[in-house]
Amino acid sequence: MSKEVCLILVIVLMSQVSRACEDNKEEEELARQQSDEYFARAYGFTPETWNALFHKPSLGLQDAVDVSPYEGRTLFKSPQSSNNPFKKYFNRDQEDHENNGRFAFAGLGANLVNTGLFNNRYTPANTWRPLVTLAKRIPISVNPNFNSPLGSFDPCTSNVGEAGICTSGSVCSLFGGRPSGPCDQGQVCCINVINSCGSIVTLNNTYWQTPPTALRSPCTLTVRMDPKFIEQSSKPICQIRLDFVSFTTSQPTAGTCTDTFQVGGVSNEVPTICGDNRGQHMYLHVPPSATNPTDVQLLFNFAPGTTISRSWNIKIAMLPCGATYLAPIDCLQYFTATRGRVSSFNWQDVAGARQLNNQNYNMCFRTELISSQKATQMCLSVCSTTGGDAFSITTPPAVLLVGTDDTGFAAANDADASEAAQNSAVGATYTDHSRANGITVATCLYDYFLIPGGRDANNVQADRYCGNQLNPSPGSVKFQTVCTDNLWQRVFIPGTDTSVQVCTPIRPFKLTYQTDSQETAVDADTATNTIRALADVSNTGFCLEFQEN
Structure with a gap:
């Protein structure tokens, strides 16, 4: 073969190689970006330690009949890309576990030191920080246009129902956690305990x-x-x-x-x-x-x-x-199910006084879909109990009058009538018109449960509830007359002795619970506009079943 022919063949071959290189430029660049060295230099850390970017979150807990699921377990949607430069670090099985330690320590200077893990801010009692100076010298460099996998830490649920975060096994150990079940992409569900x-x-x-x-x-x-x-x-x-x-x-x-x-x-x-x-x-x-x-x-x-x-x-x-x-801004508690149970702090199904003083907070309920339509009302009923009291907030008023016969009564101080303690009460105050000028007595003024727009099946409505029954009806004043040692006593007891279902159409659904700082009686004081109230007797708080419909 002549030299000219050889030269032509060489030129053709070089042209083909050049064209092939040009055609595969993107693939070569992708391969370069997939290398450990490129990743470490570009972002300042090795991918295996923090590989949660494309982790597919597991599903959160689903709504149960009597459970108010924590919506914080609803996981973030990880960004998806058809051109993932780090795809070789995902979808590994055995190889991933075998190389876990290698990746964890290969980028020690650019990863663990820089993140401050060895600065030990998680266990402040340990003051030995040998790498703290080095960590300050080598800052993390993260491409601002890249959604850093360091920022994921997807929530997860372990095999036994504990909540954790998805990390590699080595990172879980560095944080002092314990692995409890797998996440996707070879990660573990890391449970952290203090x-x-x-x-x-x-x-x-x-x-x-x-x-x-x-x-x-x-x-x-x-x-x-x-x-x-x-x-x-x-x-x-x-x-x-x-x-x-x-x-x-x-x-x-x-x-x-x-x-x-x-x-x-x-x-x-x-x-x-x-x-x-x-x-x-x-x-x-x-x-x-x-x-x-x-x-x-x-x-x-x-x-x-x-x-x-x-x-x-x-x-x-x-x-x-x-x-x-997120919960609404003015809510201490937030419920995200169509039905469930809500109770005051320290309420238990046992006998005895359990209501706490100085409670003042809101309980909010997300408006759920019922048969593809937003719920139009929420209904509340007292919980079934075996030994406790499901609704016991302050003692309803009972006005006691005494006299020498059953026609001429002289006014006496408010008295604790045992029957009154079993009744419901609504509204802030109650006026006893049997007195000459009427006597105002506090009902749900100091301790109360607020259901805006609450009403029963007969459309009897009330907002404030207390007493020992949940019932919006004010009832009819009951006159109880007794005679002891020729002294006639008449007790005026408002309210009813049964609880009913109370519903509210006002959305968003929100309840309020408030108690004052004492359980003792409140004396009337005109100078401070203080209204008298009976001493509270063995109040337990509340336990209510709610259902949206």
């Missing part, structure tokens, strides 16, 4: 449990939110939901807590609680900040000399701003 006083929490779905050693008082926990934290970098946190998986402290004395659980650093009003609160929840509204950290304090104080065994297990969920499942 069982000490004075700790700091930065991870979503963390459980605060009773310390294994002797309790100290106060026992505190700080929930720290900071958009600079990797685990919170996706969106600012606007709310925290506390779920009391278990909660037992001493019972109140005359309605006042001696053991106390309090919350600080939030923008909504959170009442002090104590006693038994298993199954209850709270939404804490957090003032968001894009630049400065925000601390929310959870605080237990224990009364000295009490031998009761205190214990708790509180799940702490951090809810991002803009999420569709």
Whole structure:
């Protein structure tokens, strides 16, 4: 073959190679972007440790008949892309588990050090931080146009129903968590538990449990939110939901807590609680900040000399701003099912006084779809009980008159009539017109349950409810006359002695519960416009079944 022919063949071959290279330029670039080196240099961390970007979230808990599901378990939709430059890091099976440790430590300088994990802000008691200086020297560099996988930390539910976050096994260990079941893409459902006083929490779905050693008082926990934290970098946190998986402290004395659980650093009003609160929840509204950290304090104080065994297990969920499942801004509790149960803090189906003083909060209910239509009303009925009282809020008024016969009565002070304690009461005050100028007595003025637009099956309507029955009907005043030692006594008792279903058409559905600071009688005082009220007798609070229709 002549030299000219060889030269022509070489030129043709080079042209074909060049064309092939041009045609495959995108594929080669994609392959380059898929390399470990490219990922680490471009984003400052290795993908395997934080590979939640394209993690397909598992489904949250579904609505149950008697359960108010926590909508915070509704997971974020991860962005999907037909041109995923990191696809080789996903859909791994055995290889993923085998290489987990390699990826976790290969990018130590660019990943773990930079994120501050070894700065140990999760366990402040440990002050040994050998890499803190190095971490400050090597900042994380994240492409601002890339939805960083560091900001995902998708919620998950373990095989035994615990809430956690999806991470790789190595990251779970670094955070001090324990793996409990799988997530997609070779990740684990990491369960995070704190069982000490004075700790700091930065991870979503963390459980605060009773310390294994002797309790100290106060026992505190700080929930720290900071958009600079990797685990919170996706969106600012606007709310925290506390779920009391278990909660037992001493019972109140005359309605006042001696053991106390309090919350600080939030923008909504959170009442002090104590006693038994298993199954209850709270939404804490957090003032968001894009630049400065925000601390929310959870605080237990224990009364000295009490031998009761205190214990708790509180799940702490951090809810991002803009999420569709956030509670309305003025609501401490939020229910998202067509039906369920709502009760006051410390209510239990047992005998005895359990109502707490200084309660003032709203319970809100999401308007659900009923047969593809929005619910038009919500109905409330007292819970079925075996030993407790399902509705007991303050003592209805009973006006006692005394005299020497059954026609001429002299006015006496208000008295506690045992029959009155079994009746319902509505409205703020009641006027006894049997007196010369009438006597005003407080009914649902100091302690009450508010159902805006509440009405019974006969369209009898009332907003404020108290007493020992749930019933909007004021009833008819009952005259009970007795004669003892030639002294006639007549008791005027309003209200009824049965509970009925009460419905409200006012949306959004919201209930309010309020109690004052005492269970003792209130004396009338014209100087301060204070209206007299009877002493409260063994009030328990409330337990109601709700249903939207």
